[in-house]
Amino acid sequence: MDDLSSRQVHLDFHTSQYITEVGKDFDAEEFAEALRRAHVNSVTCFARCHHGWLYYPSRENSELMHPHLKRPRLLLEQIEACHKRGIRVPVYTTVRWDERVLREKPEWLCRDVKGDPVNRGGGQEAHFCYDICLNSGYREFFKKHILDIIHVVGRENLDGLFLDIVMQTECCCEDCRRLMKEEGLDPDIRMDRVSFAELTLNRFRSEISALIWEHAPGISVFYNDPGIDPVMRRSIDTYSHLELESLPSGDWGYDHFPAMARYAAHFGKKMIGMTGKFHTAWGDFHSLKNKEALEFECFQMLAMGAGCSVGDQLHPWGRLSDATCRLIGEVYESVEAKEPFCTGAVMEAEAAVLTPHEYLNPILDGRELPASLVGAVHMLQELSYQFTVIDSEDCFDDYKVLILPDEIPYSEKLERKLEEYVAGGGAVFGSYHACIRERSSLYGVKDVRESEYSREFVLPGSVIGKDLPEEPFVMYGRGTDVGAADSDVIMQKVHPWFERKGKRFCSHLHAPARGGVQGTEMVQKGNVLYCAHPIFRIYREYAPRWCREMFRDAMEILCPDKLVSHTGSSQVQCILNQKDDDTKILHLLFYIPEKKSENIYTIEDVIPLYNMEIRVFLGGRRAERIHLVPECKEIPFREEDGYVVFRVEELRGHQMAEIKYVGQEEI
Ligand SMILES: [Zn+2]
Numbered sequence: 018m019d020d021l022s023s024r025q026v027h028l029d030f031h032t033s034q035y036i037t038e039v040g041k042d043f044d045a046e047e048f049a050e051a052l053r054r055a056h057v058n059s060v061t062c063f064a065r066c067h068h069g070w071l072y073y074p075s076r077e078n079s080e081l082m083h084p085h086l087k088r089p090r091l092l093l094e095q096i097e098a099c100h101k102r103g104i105r106v107p108v109y110t111t112v113r114w115d116e117r118v119l120r121e122k123p124e125w126l127c128r129d130v131k132g133d134p135v136n137r138g139g140g141q142e143a144h145f146c147y148d149i150c151l152n153s154g155y156r157e158f159f160k161k162h163i164l165d166i167i168h169v170v171g172r173e174n175l176d177g178l179f180l181d182i183v184m185q186t187e188c189c190c191e192d193c194r195r196l197m198k199e200e201g202l203d204p205d206i207r208m209d210r211v212s213f214a215e216l217t218l219n220r221f222r223s224e225i226s227a228l229i230w231e232h233a234p235g236i237s238v239f240y241n242d243p244g245i246d247p248v249m250r251r252s253i254d255t256y257s258h259l260e261l262e263s264l265p266s267g268d269w270g271y272d273h274f275p276a277m278a279r280y281a282a283h284f285g286k287k288m289i290g291m292t293g294k295f296h297t298a299w300g301d302f303h304s305l306k307n308k309e310a311l312e313f314e315c316f317q318m319l320a321m322g323a324g325c326s327v328g329d330q331l332h333p334w335g336r337l338s339d340a341t342c343r344l345i346g347e348v349y350e351s352v353e354a355k356e357p358f359c360t361g362a363v364m365e366a367e368a369a370v371l372t373p374h375e376y377l378n379p380i381l382d383g384r385e386l387p388a389s390l391v392g393a394v395h396m397l398q399e400l401s402y403q404f405t406v407i408d409s410e411d412c413f414d415d416y417k418v419l420i421l422p423d424e425i426p427y428s429e430k431l432e433r434k435l436e437e438y439v440a441g442g443g444a445v446f447g448s449y450h451a452c453i454r455e456r457s458s459l460y461g462v463k464d465v466r467e468s469e470y471s472r473e474f475v476l477p478g479s480v481i482g483k484d485l486p487e488e489p490f491v492m493y494g495r496g497t498d499v500g501a502a503d504s505d506v507i508m509q510k511v512h513p514w515f516e517r518k519g520k521r522f523c524s525h526l527h528a529p530a531r532g533g534v535q536g537t538e539m540v541q542k543g544n545v546l547y548c549a550h551p552i553f554r555i556y557r558e559y560a561p562r563w564c565r566e567m568f569r570d571a572m573e574i575l576c577p578d579k580l581v582s583h584t585g586s587s588q589v590q591c592i593l594n595q596k597d598d599d600t601k602i603l604h605l606l607f608y609i610p611e612k613k614s615e616n617i618y619t620i621e622d623v624i625p626l627y628n629m630e631i632r633v634f635l636g637g638r639r640a641e642r643i644h645l646v647p648e649c650k651e652i653p654f655r656e657e658d659g660y661v662v663f664r665v666e667e668l669r670g671h672q673m674a675e676i677k678y679v680g681q682e683e684i
Pocket of ligand 1: 151189190191194385
């Protein structure tokens, strides 16, 4: 994929057969010109939609062209006009949702154990959300459809294919039952069906990518499924690049993109973040996102090394909304000016969070991000650590600290890998159930068991919780009881008077602390710290500031020479990128998502922050000059204990600082 996909519009066009005069107002030159003026350099346009209709003059399936399509060459005209202006046009088609199949080919639908169709997307009646079985006769139809697109559009005019709705679905249809038996799997056993769903998807992607690249070598290919996970990583060769679908005002929320983008960055593929221009989510016709929200979402993509894609939906009559083009244009003009400082830059990482994601199954456990992962991402962002998200197959040696949130299951293989990492100088922070059994030589603890109490209290001390008042603080969740074997206790805990159960209770919530010290909260064995409570899940659920203070104090022990610190709000995101051999780009983002309504989060106000002092560790290298970019305003700095220190007089939403330096890093 070339860099021309950095400012994309994903132009939905799911158009019901009950809508007439489709494309009647479409003017190819006006369409492409509006996109060019909006600084768009790639637009995903539709070959086929979820209603099952085609928007090009199909040779293979002309009966599937939209019955009221006034412009039979709509897709081809879009491509021609955009190409004249240097705008790419990847072509969209749907894979597992198609209303026409649902109506006319029910034998192609996935079936659950009772023989009913499967609606994993949770679509409300009426909908097009019954998943299609990829092992049914549909597969041959789909392959012919792909070849039809390639032949009609023409290889030379086809930039790429965006294949939507490609998730794992458990299926009990006759075709799947037969194929499972051929594989030695039992269709009546749930786990066998779940494994077969993964196998089906991997085989489908391999076959389809091979077919596409045989007939259209080199075009971009992406299979859309909002869950970016280790399963996808294992078939990554079937993708040309990644598009991270994450509409913060939709089901994804503002927590999804940062965790996913940090993880996906390891897949070795170029990536694009994808949000929407809608006030809520896909299909929200005649709505506009607040510009401040769209700015944050796009600028955050830039800071994390991704290109931008904004979802829109073309009106059935074929004319783009002026207001939408203005909104996207204003944000993309800014993105274009910032791009030279972002292209080719890589996020720095002193810490890595091991994601619990790889131990979860997308069918059995759902696609929600684990609470402990989101809690860890929040804490690290709020403390301005530079970090990434990895899985257990990644190399650990690139990071000073590894964070194992709450629920990483124990395995001997992982424990051994962690011990080797620690022996080589690495540091580990683990909590609650993270890679632990009854004893743990890694953490230096013994007699590990589940605590009797669902609420206990930590006691701040001189090491952990050093800035907190010296009195008990509640932990909102059950932890473990542990004994120190060859580790030092660095924080203690207190029991409640009793557990609230049966007829025994006190006041509205948990019973208060009984006094004294009844257990161990945190231990240290050299470079390894263990915390007895699920501190990350608790932070995700309740955000107690004392938990973040505890974690901050632990990180100060484990991660000396912190890369970036600042005097601003905990809501400032600081993301440090390395660019070329002599430049660091520091992104500062200060936007506060608000839950103004019952249903969605958004951002409406940009609140300026003044006179923030920033410290960036240069490790023996000397800063030459610092500019605020892209405005190219030079600012003064001083050097102090290996840090370059400077002030940003005003942070209004997003600001980049370019730090040019000389010399080699001291190791
Ligand atoms: Zn099936």
